[in-house]
Amino acid sequence: MMRRCALALTVSAALLSLAPHAAGQIANWPAERAPRPLQPRNIPFPPYEVRTLANGMQVVVVLHHEQPAVSLRVLTRAGSAQDPRGLTGVSSLASSLLDQGTTTRSAQQIAEQVDQIGAALGVGSGSDLSFITAVAMKDSFGPVLELVADVARNPAFAPEEIDRQKQLIISNLRVNAQDPDYIANVLFDRLVYGFHPYGLPNSGTADTLSKVTRQDLQAFHRRYFVPNNMILAIVGDLTSQEAFAAVERVFGGWARSEVPAAQPIEPPPPTRRIVVVDKPDAVQTEIRAGLLAIPRKHQDYLAFDLASKILGGEGANRLHNTLRSERGLTYGASADTEARKQAGDLVAETDTRTETTGEVLRLMIDEFSRMPRERVFERELAGAQAYLAGSFPLTIETPNDIATEVLNVIFYDLPVAEIGTFPQRVQAVTPDDILRVSKQYIRPDRLSIVLVGNASAFVPQLRQMGFTQLEVIPIQDLDLMSASLRREPRTAVAAPAPGGPRRVMASIEVAFAPRAAESAQAPAASDSRAPELMTRVVQAMGGIDRLKALRTMVADAETSFQTEQGQLPSTTRTYIAYPDRFRVEAQVDGADVVQVFSAGQAWVEDPGGVHDLPPSQREDFASSVRRDLIPLLVAVAEGRLTARQLPEEGRDGRVLKVLEVRGSELPPVQLYIDAEGLIARRSFIAPGIGGRPARVEEVLSDYRSVNGVMVPFKAELFRDERVVLTRILTQVSFDQMLDAELFRHP
Secondary structure (H helix, E strand, O other): OOOOOOOOOOOOOOOOOOOOOHHHOOOOOOOOOOOOOOOOOOOOOOOEEEEEOOOOOEEEEEEOOOOOEEEEEEEEOOOHHHOOOOOOOHHHHHHHOOOOOEOOOOHHHHHHHHHHOOOEEEEEEOOOOEEEEEEEEHHHHHHHHHHHHHHHHOEOOOHHHHHHHHHHHHHHHHHHOOOHHHHHHHHHHHHHHOOOHHHOOOOOOHHHHHHOOHHHHHHHHHHHOOHHHEEEEEEEOOOHHHHHHHHHHHHOOOOOOOOOOOOOOOOOOOOOEEEEEEOOOOOEEEEEEEEEOOOOOOOOHHHHHHHHHHHHOOOOOHHHHHHHHHOOOOOOEEEEEEEOOOOEEEEEEEEEEHHHHHHHHHHHHHHHHHHHHOOOOHHHHHHHHHHHHHHHHHHOOOHHHHHHHHHHHHHOOOOHHHOOOHHHHHHOOOHHHHHHHHHHHOOHHHOEEEEEEOHHHHHHHHHHOOOOOOEEEEHHHEOOOOOOOEOOOOOOOOOOOOOOOOOOOOOOOOOOOOOOOOOOOOOOOOOOOHHHHHHHHHHHHOOHHHHHHOOEEEEEEEEEEEEOOEEEEEEEEEEEEOOOEEEEEEEEOOEEEEEEEEOOEEEEEEOOEEEEOOHHHHHHHHHHHHOOHHHHHHHHHOOOOEEEEEEEEEEOOEEEEEEEEEEOOEEEEEEEEOOOOOEEEEEEEEEOHHHOEEEEEEEEEEEEEEOOEEEEEEEEEEEOOEEEEEEEEEEEEEOOOOOHHHHOOO
């Protein structure tokens, strides 16, 4: 299976001959090494010229006179990476509609004109770009150029065509949802890139597409389809004068426009994670393993690409040799780099029989581990170099191929001098270069791994091979737009559950939360010992007058979640407007997540859009408010909550006094108080994953005075005695003016 390529606008398939099973080969069969490859010939790159029109459009003309034909490519620097938040699929849908009618031609008229002049027309999009391609005979160059210009500038986005195209895409998505090969690929991207646009399906989902309107498509086109955001490549039997004159005539009058500044999103750092998608009727397992790598423009790209070829590409392919040639465990295995504008990845892939899944995965990981540990053999590198250098002439064999080479250099902002020098640069890479980039970028302990197949049959194998920390998701429950990857109700949890999947919080525990609503009444304290201790605590925290006077709070924090796959870092900013509004903005696993509680309403905004929470989850938010330190202390001091003193406990090498606080709307919360009157711990029972109650305990330390209020700058959260969260406050301020829009429902 071939990996997609941002600038590869056509895809071909190669038939693989099936070699005999390794076990059936005769041990003493005579064999010898393959002959060394011939020295590559020096193939001159065709002459070309690059100009920029007054409106900013870059134009590349490559002279190619072997055939009386002309190839055109129009690239727009906008793809799924520029999709509006919550509307994944806009770029793909907009691009697919370009040739389905313009303001001057219907879809049928476009098709008829293409047929009349004997041309071919195509449209599409990728992660970083959208494209229009056309091929015609030289005598039809003028008409086809005008047609391409009309398609690029004036799409009609007719409502009936939008509906038809949406249904077509959604239908394809339904079919793909049962295709193990497709699932393995898109889930791998999701694991590697998180909620970065590269990790989301380019074509969107049924849910996101249903939200896309004609106005969204028009806005995307108006914003990005402008001449100063485009590259036009013309390759064929023309002179430079003919080509540039025609382009100036057709495109020169198109006014330039301001293009939105790029706002790159950092993908999450590589983290070890194994996800199994259970498809019980599968007879083989699709396997993907890899990690985040480098963008196309990176100076190490060529050496890293050669390293991937040695691992599993043409000319070397350790994976194929180990899995197919030596052990007969698969029909083929490969590894490849996917280098894009903002980032890249390395992925190894294969499929195997269910009963050999564990063995194959272990061998794949072993080959990953060899790359940064061992210097590659000269012969291995020479084979990969010979293949790439020797196949270079094939990459400039046709006008389309030549256009792709030139466009790659311009689109990725590479040095123009690289055009035509690929063979020499490949041959200059050394084994030491391969070892250096392998050590720097290949982390076997941080691989993202996807397996799609009959889980019940191969998961025991994985555990026997040492892969014990894994997540199993039934295929019908898989949801790429969910933080947990599961199609399930959005649940408010404070942190990932021990032993469960890594997930973005729907509710983030913070040092302070809004004061409990005034209506939350409870009987006065019944324990005669409690008031004195509570008074001491309130005084140590800043005094009742100061605590009651607080109006707003803003806090920044660095948080680390402890999952089975390792630590998951997050940054948060919390806004509180007392008594009943808070907003938490978090970036977790590459996703921006916003949670808001305002006057009894609660909602979450994430890459999937805005989601109002049902009553049970609104109550979870409200409970977090009521049991937080500041509102809790004020409520006890004012008699709205009951407090009683429990026996002292020895914790952390010291004796802590214990207060239990409860109320009609507040289950018991235990406060553990140190010798200075500060709260060293607090604990309570909270709903666990799947509804199982869990004991939550928060250890508070590093108290600092902020405007006379003692604030714990460090907190560790334990769930059933296992640490799940560590939070470090970096900045806290009280009584700032807050914009009411922060708490207004979108």
